[in-house]
Amino acid sequence: xxxxxxxxxxxxxxxxxxxxxxxxxxxxxxxxxxxxxxxxxxxxxxxxxxxxxxxxxxxxxxxxxxxxxxxxxxxxxxxxxxxxxxxxxxxxxxxxxxxxxxxxxxxxxxxxxxxxxxxxxxxxxxxxxxxxxxxx
Amino acid sequence: xxxxxxxxxxxxxxxxxxxxxxxxxxxxxxxxxxxxxxxxxxxxxxxxxxxxxxxxxxxxxxxxxxxxxxxxxxxxxxxxxxxxxxxxxxxxxxxxxxxxxxxxxxxxxxxxxxxxxxxxxxxxxxxxxxxxxxxxxxxxxxxxxxxxxxxxxxxxxxxxxxxxxxxxxxxxxxxxxxxxxxxxxxxxxxxxxxxxxxxxxxxxxxxxxxxxxxxxxxxxxxxxxxxxxxxxxxxxxxxxxxxxxxxxxxxxxxxxxxxxxxxxxxxxxxxxxxxxxxxxxxxxxxxxxxxxxxxxxxxxxxxxxxxxxxxxxxxxxxxxxxxxxxxxxxxxxxxxxxxxxxxxxxxxxxxxxxxxxxxxxxxxxxxxxxxxxxxxxx
Numbered sequence: 398x399x400x401x402x403x404x405x406x407x408x409x410x411x412x413x414x415x416x417x418x419x420x421x422x423x424x425x426x427x428x429x430x431x432x433x434x435x436x437x438x439x440x441x442x443x444x445x446x447x448x449x450x451x452x453x454x455x456x457x458x459x460x461x462x463x464x465x466x467x468x469x470x471x472x473x474x475x476x477x478x479x480x481x482x483x484x485x486x487x488x489x490x491x492x493x494x495x496x497x498x499x500x501x502x503x504x505x506x507x508x509x510x511x512x513x514x515x516x517x518x519x520x521x522x523x524x525x526x527x528x529x530x531x532x533x
Numbered sequence: 534x535x536x537x538x539x540x541x542x543x544x545x546x547x548x549x550x551x552x553x554x555x556x557x558x559x560x561x562x563x564x565x566x567x568x569x570x571x572x573x574x575x576x577x578x579x580x581x582x583x584x585x586x587x588x589x590x591x592x593x594x595x596x597x598x599x600x601x602x603x604x605x606x607x608x609x610x611x612x613x614x615x616x617x618x619x620x621x622x623x624x625x626x627x628x629x630x631x632x633x634x635x636x637x638x639x640x641x642x643x644x645x646x647x648x649x650x651x652x653x654x655x656x657x658x659x660x661x662x663x664x665x666x667x668x669x670x671x672x673x674x675x676x677x678x679x680x681x682x683x684x685x686x687x688x689x690x691x692x693x694x695x696x697x698x699x700x701x702x703x704x705x706x707x708x709x710x711x712x713x714x715x716x717x718x719x720x721x722x723x724x725x726x727x728x729x730x731x732x733x734x735x736x737x738x739x740x741x742x743x744x745x746x747x748x749x750x751x752x753x754x755x756x757x758x759x760x761x762x763x764x765x766x767x768x769x770x771x772x773x774x775x776x777x778x779x780x781x782x783x784x785x786x787x788x789x790x791x792x793x794x795x796x797x798x799x800x801x802x803x804x805x806x807x808x809x810x811x812x813x814x815x816x817x818x819x820x821x822x823x824x825x826x827x828x829x830x831x832x833x834x835x836x837x838x839x840x841x842x843x844x845x846x847x848x849x850x851x852x853x854x855x856x857x858x859x860x861x862x863x864x865x866x867x868x869x870x871x872x873x874x875x876x877x878x879x880x881x882x883x884x885x886x887x888x889x890x891x892x893x894x895x896x897x898x899x900x901x902x903x904x905x906x907x908x909x910x911x
Contacts, residue, residue, distance in 0.1 A: 473595065473598050473725045473726070473728075473729070474726075475726075475729050476726070476867070476868055478730075478733075478735050478868050495733070495735060497733050497734065498734070499734075499735075499908070500734065500736075500781065500782035500908045500909060500910045501736060501744060501747060501782070501908060501909045501910060502747055502751055502909070502910040502911065503782070503910055519874045520735060520736050520868075520869065520874075520908055521736075521868070521869050521870060521871045521873070521874040522735075522867070522868035522869065522870055522871070523871060524870055524871070524872075531818065533818070
C-alpha cells in the first residue's frame with residue numbers, strides 16, 4: 398500500500414497530462430491552420446493562429462517542465478558527511494567519508510607515522526550551496 | 534443576429550472599436566474583468582489550494598520515505614525475527630497528553646513525569662522491534678523513529694486543514710495554511726535530513742554543545758550523573774570546571790536539569806558560575822556558526838530542565854552565563870555543518886574568557902554542553 402501511494406506522489410497527475418496533451422494537440426492544429434491560411438493568402442489570420450499555436454505549445458511545455466521539476470524536488474538528498482581522523486601525537490590528519498559507527502572522539506587504528514592511536518576529531522557535512530546575500 | 538449586433542455595439546459602448554478581432558479582444562477583456570469581480574476570491578482560493586496540494590504531496594512523500602528509512606534501519610541494525618512494519622506504524626501514531634494546567638502549581642514535575650514515562654515507553658518499543666541492538670543503537674533508533682513520527686504528524690495536520698478548507702471552501706482556512714506553509718515545509722525538510730543522520734548516528738547541529746563539553750572533558754575521567762549525563766572534573770585557567778554533557782555517542786539529550794542540580798548539591802552550592810553552551814536558532818541574515826554570549830539558561834525543549842537549572846542556581850545565587858552557536862532549524866537537526874564544527878574552538882575561547890572575567894582562581898564552575906549528543910563520544 399505504501400509503495401503504491403509513494404509512486405502516486407511521484408507520478409505526474411493523469412488529468413494534468415491529459416490537459417497538456419490536448420493543449421499540445423490544439424497548438425499543433427493551430428500551427429497547421431496557420432500554414433494553411435498563409436497558403437490561401439490570409440496573412441493576418443495566419444499570424445494570429447501562429448501566435449496562438451506557439452503560445453499554447455510553450456505553455457504546455459512549461460507546465461510539463463514544472464511538474465517534472467516538482468518531482469525532482471521531492472528527492473531527499475543525503476548530504477556528503479566527512480570524518481576527520483587525527484593523531485594527537487604527531488598531528489597527522491586525514492579526512493575520509495563517514496562510516497556507520499564513527500563518532501567524535503572514537504579511538505581508531507594506529508597512526509601510519511608514529512603508531513600512536515588515532516582519534517576522530519570531527520564529523521561534518523559539506524554544504525555546497527552558498528546562502529544568498531541580501532545586501533542588508 | 535442579436536448576438537452579432539451586441540458584439541458590434543458593446544465594444545463601441547465601452548470605448549472599443551476598429552476591426553472584429555479588436556472587438557473580440559476588448560469584449561474578452563470586459564468578460565474577464567467581470568468574472569474577476571465576482572469570482573476573484575474563489576480563483577485566488579483555487580490557486581492557494583493547488584499550492585497547498587503540491588506541498589501536501591511533497592509532505593506525503595517525505596513521510597513515506599521516513600517510514601521506509603525507519604523500517605529499513607530497524608531491520609538492518611535490530612535484526613528482528615518478524616516484520617516490524619506494523620509495529621512501526623503503531624509507533625508513529627503514539628501521542629502524549631500534556632498535564633492539566635488549570636492549577637499550574639507543580640505542573641513542571643507532572644510534565645517531567647509524563648515525559649519520563651513517554652521516553653521509557655518509546656525505548657521499550659524500540660527494544661522489542663530491534664532486539665539485537667545495543668544501548669547506543671537503541672538511542673539512535675529512537676531518534677530516527679521520533680523524526681519519522683514528527684513527519685507523520687506534520688503531514689496529518691496539514692492534510693487536516695487542507696481537507697477542512699476544501700470542504701468548507703473557506704478562504705481563511707486555506708489562506709492561514711498557505712501562509713505558514715513555507716515554515717512548515719522547512720521544518721519537514723529538516724526532519725527528513727535528520728532521519729538519515731539519526732539512522733547512521735551522525736552528529737547533528739544541535740550537538741554543538743555536547744561537542745564543546747566533550748572536547749573539554751576528553752582525556753579526563755568521567756562519571757555518570759542523573760539522568761543519562763556524564764560529568765568530568767577538568768582544570769581550566771586555574772579553576773576547577775565540572776563539565777557536564779549527555780552520555781554519548783548514542784542519540785541522547787539527557788536531563789541536564791537534574792545533572793546540574795546533582796552537581797550543585799554535591800558541592801553544597803559553592804559554585805562560582807554556571808556556563809551553558811547550546812545551539813540557538815539564528816535570525817535570517819545571521820551567519821551559521823556565529824558565537825554569541827549572554828545570560829540565562831541556554832536550553833530548549835519543553836522547559837522542565839530550564840526550570841530545574843534556574844531553581845538550582847537561584848537557591849544558591851549562582852551566576853548563570855550562556856554561550857550559543859547560531860544555526861537555523863534545518864541545521865539543528867541535520868548532519869552538523871562545517872561552519873558549526875569550526876565554531877567549537879571559538880566557543881571554547883569564549884568560555885575561557887567568561888571564566889577569566891567572571892571567576893577567581895581556585896573557584897569551582899560548572900560547564901554544561903546542552904543538546905543531542907548523537908555521534909559525539911566523551
